[in-house]
Amino acid sequence: ATFFYFLGSNWQLTGFSGAAAVFVHQSLLGPEEMKFLQENGVTDFVKEGLREPSANSIVKMNPFWPTPSNVYDKWLVQKIPMINDGTQMAIHFDKLRTDQLSMLDMLISQASNPNEPNVEQYAMAATQSLPQSMGLILLSIRNARRGLEESIESGQDSQGRAEAYRVLRDSYNSLARFEQVLGERFGGVQLPAQLRTAQALAAARHAYLESGAAEDLYYLAQIQLQLQQFDLALNSLEKYQEMTGQLTPLPLSSPEGLEEQTQTEQVLKQLQEHVTSIRDAMTLQEGEDTNPQQLFGIAASNNCPGLALEVIERDKTILAENLELTMVHAEMLLTAGRYEEAWESLEALERRFPNERVSPFELHLLVRWTQLTAIANAVAMDLSRADELLVRCAMAQRRAMVNSWLEFPPLAYGTDIEADIMPIRSRTRMAEMLASRQPAWDQTMFNVARLRWELGDVAGTQNALEAIYNNHPNSNIRPLVAWMLTVITQKEYDPTPPTDEIPVTEDMFAPDEE
Known part of the structure; x- marks a missing residue:
């Protein structure tokens, strides 16, 4: 709170790290000092985020997947909770990102208001703030990645990694929405969101795996609902209810908590009815001559990827005979959060595509494989x-x-x-x-x-x-x-x-x- 108070006052930010910030009152700064700060200001997030990123924020990581903590780690070897510098910087940038995007939303809303007399000024202000918003999002992501790498190398506790994944979850969610705003504003195009939604979903799942916290499970369920993964969202909400006895992270004693509890109860009931109806439809379709692809189609077309995955995995021998089905299986694994299995399956297919030279009939397979495998690595x-x-x-x-x-x-x-x-x-x-x-x-x-x-x-x-x-x-x-x-x-x-x-x-x- 003190940090953000100083940012909005007559103090000039001259230094910034995960542990501390240095401010100098503007009355103590002469013309030369002010000129230097303007040219090298640490609050130039456009420069640092989009044009000249600092070397320590650029991290190239090998594939990494978190694993749930076991009883031994949880109760016998309790490491001291630590948040390293990279993660702490990411948390700072994430807070700045949240404030910046709130201001941007207000500007866009005013610019879209036909009754607003200063529409042009709001529209110009919104356009001018876009680079700053983008810079803060990318700075949050890069520093969270740096925090993960530092945590992995030093063997720090899982709670520190959970904090980094929370920043990634929120930042990728923001990035997915922000890129759509850019597409609509510049050219009126809708950008494919599969990459960003996959990154946000994975970060949400990883945050929960690292922390085991009910609140992280709740956020995972919300993202699954947004992506219309109905059976997976149902599983997450039921588990959250089992852990906490309620369906909202807000206290039920508050009006907001009571309202959200009521709404989520209705959502849970609708999910239960939907998934039950799809299971019943699949049961009716089953028989000796039933093609598994028919059952898969029923589940997948009704937004139940978990059920679709169950169908594929009843007989994995068919995967070896069908390249396209193998990729569908890997995509379902990604959706269900079995990321390491998906990565191994997709990377193993590289022997089928050693380079970009393929026949016209195989081009669509190469394109699909590279795109899915790119997401698995991302x-x-x-x-x-x-x-x-x-x-x-x-x-x-x-x-x-x-x-x-x-x-x-x-x-x-x-x-x-x-x-x-x-x-x-x-x-x-x-x-x-x-x-x-x-x-x-x-x-x-x-x-x-x-x-x-x-x-x-x-x-x-x-x-x-x-x-x-x-x-x-x-x-x-x-x-x-x-x-x-x-x-x-x-x-x-x-x-x-x-x-x-x-x-x-x-x-x-x-x-x-x-």
Whole structure:
């Protein structure tokens, strides 16, 4: 509380660490000191988070999965609870992130209010605060990762790691929402959220595994509900109720707690009815000639991934014969929180895809494998491996585009080369190829940029974004890519696709006069 009081007063923050902060009253600072602080201020979270991250915040981790503490660890060898510097810094940044995003939400709300007389000012203020918000989110994530690495190396207690995972849980949740805000604001696009939601879900589960705390289980259930994993959310809520005797972390003596208890009781009842109905439907469908894929379809299409996983695992021998089913199984393992099993299963499939050179018929399998395996590595904290896999995916997608042009060249059609329609058909064919292949490559490269920015590889982020900007000028994510490049380089990038700059006049398409 004292730290945030000083931030909002006449004191200038001049030093910042996990254990302490240094403030100097502004009346004691001369012009030269103020100029130095403005140029090197520790509160420039855009610079530190998005442009020039400090070396100690950039952590490259090997795959790591927490394990629940056993009776021996819990009762016989009780380590002293410790929160290391990385985790403490992450907690500080997470608090700043929360305050910053609350202010951003207020600005966006006011800018969207048709009765607000100062709409333009609020809209401008919201746009100007976007880089600061993004910087704080990434600083929270990087320092939490640093805290995890320090904890693993020093053998600190699980409570410290639980704190780091809580920061990751909340930060990835914020990042998922924030990236959607960016997509809507710059280009009106909806960005795929699978990566971020998987990271948030994994961090929530890991926080609970490390702490065993009922409150962490409650937050896990809330994320499972958001993702519509109904049977898994039901399991978490029932276990939480068993642990605490209620369905809210708030005291039931408060009006807020009583209201939330009532609402969650209704949710629990609906979940129980839904899961029971799906189990009954699967039982009715079962028989000697029942195809397991039918039962899987019933469970999966009704948002019961746990039941779907049960169906697959009744006979694992079929996995060895079916590559696509193996990947579906791994995806279900990720959803159910069996991350190490999913990682091992997916990494073992690399022998099927030693490089990006695959036939056109196998391209979709390679793309799916690289994307799933990238997520499995990202939730295991190995962002470098996830980046490597997505780059391989992008190379395969690019190769497929080139092969399509070579195999079906526009001039291969049997139209008279001098016919007026020939240029139209040629351009139409080329446009169809680009429309079918290019957006997938754009999205893969954008995911590469997202991971690199998260990791702190700013140069690599810029390279990935410029590849999209230069190779596909008319990409639907060009406005967002241009904004990100402008934030990183502090240079202007034109967000307008070239096709939008073609002048259109009323008489452009008028028929020729005879």
